[in-house]
Every structure is written in C-alpha cells, then in structure tokens.
Amino acid sequence: MSCTILAIESSCDETSAAVISDGKILNNIVATQSVHEKYGGVVPELASRAHQQHLIPVVSEALSSAGVSKKDLSAVAFTRGPGLMGALLVGGSFSKAFAYALNIPLIDVNHMEAHVLAHFIEAPSPAFPFICLTVSGGHTQLVLVRSHLDMEVLGETLDDAVGEAFDKIAKILGLPYPGGPHLDRLAAKGDPGTFAFPLSDMKDLAFSFSGIKTAVLYFLRENSRKEPGFIAKNLEDICASVQHTLIKMLMKKLVKASRERGIREVAIAGGVSANSGLRRALNEAAQENNWRVYLPKLEYCTDNAAMVAMAAHYKFLEGKFCELDISPLAKMKI
Ligand code: KG4
Numbered sequence: 004m005s006c007t008i009l010a011i012e013s014s015c016d017e018t019s020a021a022v023i024s025d026g027k028i029l030n031n032i033v034a035t036q037s038v039h040e041k042y043g044g045v046v047p048e049l050a051s052r053a054h055q056q057h058l059i060p061v062v063s064e065a066l067s068s069a070g071v072s073k074k075d076l077s078a079v080a081f082t083r084g085p086g087l088m089g090a091l092l093v094g095g096s097f098s099k100a101f102a103y104a105l106n107i108p109l110i111d112v113n114h115m116e117a118h119v120l121a122h123f124i125e126a127p128s129p130a131f132p133f134i135c136l137t138v139s140g141g142h143t144q145l146v147l148v149r150s151h152l153d154m155e156v157l158g159e160t161l162d163d164a165v166g167e168a169f170d171k172i173a174k175i176l177g178l179p180y181p182g183g184p185h186l187d188r189l190a191a192k193g194d195p196g197t198f199a200f201p202l203s204d205m206k207d208l209a210f211s212f213s214g215i216k217t218a219v220l221y222f223l224r225e226n227s228r229k230e231p232g233f234i235a236k237n238l239e240d241i242c243a244s245v246q247h248t249l250i251k252m253l254m255k256k257l258v259k260a261s262r263e264r265g266i267r268e269v270a271i272a273g274g275v276s277a278n279s280g281l282r283r284a285l286n287e288a289a290q291e292n293n294w295r296v297y298l299p300k301l302e303y304c305t306d307n308a309a310m311v312a313m314a315a316h317y318k319f320l321e322g323k324f325c326e327l328d329i330s331p332l333a334k335m336k337i
C-alpha cells in the first residue's frame with residue numbers, strides 16, 4: 004500500500020511543511036520568521052501570529068511542488084511538542100481540521116524524536132543502536148536510539164540548552180538573533196586558546212550551560228571596564244574560545260555515553276549540529292574512538308518538517324495514529 008503524508012512543523016519560529024511518499028521526502032518548505040530579530044529572541048505571541056500567516060501558503064507550496072493533491076494523502080502529521088504552546092496550537096489545530104475534513108488519520112510527532120529521525124531522510128543512516136547528541140535552542144540531550152520509535156534519554160541539561168547558551172552569549176556580544184550561526188562564523192577566524200572559561204562538570208551524563216553564560220558576562224564586563232573596546236578588538240578570539248568551551252562540554256559527555264554503553268555509532272542532531280566546530284570535533288572524535296559518525300545535512304539540522312514527516316512515516320507503518328481531541332504539549336518527553 005502506498006503512503007503519502009503531509010507533515011507540519013510549528014513548534015518555535017519556523018513554519019514548515021513537507022510531503023513524504025513511501026519513506027521518500029519529496030520536499031521541505033520552510034518559512035523563517037524574521038519578525039523576532041529586532042527583539043533579540045523569539046516572542047511567542049508574534050511566533051503564533053506568523054505561523055497563522057505562513058502556514059497555508061507553506062502547505063500549498065509543499066503540496067503543489069510535490070505534485071500531490073489533497074485526495075492523494077494517506078495521513079497528516081504535526082509536531083505535538085515540545086515547543087511554544089501558541090505556536091504548537093496553530094500547527095496542531097490546522098492539522099486536526101485538515102485530517103477531519105479529508106477523513107484521513109492524524110499522526111502526532113515528538114519534535115525531539117523528529118530531530119533524531121532526520122538521520123533517516125538520506126543515506127547513510129546510523130545502524131541501531133546508536134547514540135545521538137541532540138542539541139537545539141531548547142534542549143541538550145544524549146539519546147540512546149534502539150529503533151526508529153524506541154528512544155531513551157540517557158542524560159540532558161539541568162538548566163539552559165546549549166543553543167540557548169550560544170544565543171545568549173552572542174546577544175551579550177552584540178550579535179544579531181539567533182546568535183549561534185554568527186558566533187560560529189566569527190569563531191572560525193579566531194584562536195580558541197585565547198581565553199579560558201570554566202567547564203561545568205555535572206554528574207553522570209547531565210549537562211549545565213548557565214554557568215558559562217554568567218562567566219562570559221562577568222569576564223566581558225571586567226575587561227571592558229579596564230579596556231574600552233575590548234569586545235570589538237577581541238571578538239573573533241572571544242567567539243572561538245566560547246565555542247571551544249561549549250563543544251568541549253558536549254563532547255566529554257558524548258564520549259562518556261559511548262564508552263559506558265559500548266556503542267560506536269554516534270550521531271548529532273538539532274540546530275546546534277549545524278555548528279562547524281562541533282562537526283569538526285565529532286569527526287576528530289571518530290578517529291580517536293573508532294566511531295562511525297553521522298552529521299545531518301545543514302537543512303535538516305534546524306527546525307524543518309522533513310524530519311517530522313520521517314517520524315510520521317515510521318508511526319504510519321506501525322498504525323500509530325492519534326485521536327482528534329489530542330492537545331499540544333509545551334513539555335513533552337521522549
Ligand atoms: O533545532 P532548532 O532549529 O530549534 C529548536 O528546536 O530549538 O535550533 C535552534 C538553535 C538556536 O539556538 C541557534 O542559534 C542554533 O540552533 N544554531 C547554531 C548554529 N546554527 C543554529 N548554533 C551554533 N552554531 C550554528 N552554526
């Protein structure tokens with residue numbers, strides 16, 4: 004039986020739709036919300052309104068560019084959570100109405116599982132079991148992936164997500180939002196050994212990223228007081244040193260998880276997996292630890308509906324549908 008699914012992603016500030024047919028992604032349409040830039044962070048109310056505005060044009064484009072009409076669809080899928088409640092409600096309500104009108108099944112998808120399953124969009128895909136470090140603006144998790152739909156969080160951040168640390172530090176440095184990619188670009192031109200920041204060391208496989216943000220803030224205040232123009236003069240070296248520290252904290256726990264579990268199939272996912280320093284560090288660790296590593300294509304690192312479609316495909320194969328009275332969850336566990 005052939006199966007074609009329309010998938011919707013609206014958990015944060017990207018409105019996205021994708022079509023998947025028999026496990027093959029046909030497209031991945033993403034409308035980025037630029038409205039948040041001037042506020043230096045995502046404004047939830049504005050995100051919901053922008054989703055309202057973009058969703059139907061994005062869906063229409065996804066269907067027409069895939070050459071698929073509504074009557075060809077076997078199911079519709081949406082991100083149930085985690086994410087911003089107002090933003091999730093827009094995608095969720097649309098998907099319910101769509102499923103109801105077309106009388107097709109509805110599939111709810113966990114956004115964090117979808118980030119992991121982005122690895123199945125294109126070959127090579129990791130073999131089970133593998134460990135995935137999922138790093139985004141809202142989460143930092145080490146996930147043991149036993150099968151497409153069987154995942155366990157081995158450790159996660161106790162406070163800020165690493166993407167949040169990138170963005171907040173970038174904001175202190177005066178970079179535009181979201182700051183992660185800007186910090187990455189500047190770091191490439193700096194020397195990571197110039198400044199030392201404290202490495203947090205949490206128990207077991209837990210992370211913490213709030214300390215470094217505060218340490219960088221105090222460090223910059225102190226140095227700017229002593230030397231006006233300190234940030235501008237040292238921007239590239241500061242970015243390189245911060246990025247180096249954040250990556251070191253991530254890699255330490257990833258290596259620990261791999262050793263503890265005896266697993267050498269290792270992947271990264273989520274927005275921060277686009278970071279060039281982290282991608283390099285993963286490749287280096289692969290050499291040292293005899294890992295096989297998997298890095299998503301850049302378009303599948305940050306939020307997108309193709310990954311939601313991939314997750315929906317596996318749920319469809321197992322007949323895992325949801326009822327039309329389902330509600331979104333701002334917090335949702337794997
Ligand atoms: O997965 P994602 O698109 O949204 C969430 O689910 O949160 O991740 C967004 C996060 C932001 O914090 C953004 O700054 C970060 O990913 N990010 C990066 C890079 N590209 C995106 N952080 C560091 N370096 C990058 N190249």
Ligand code: ZN
Nearest residue numbers: 139274305306
């Ligand atoms: Zn995400």
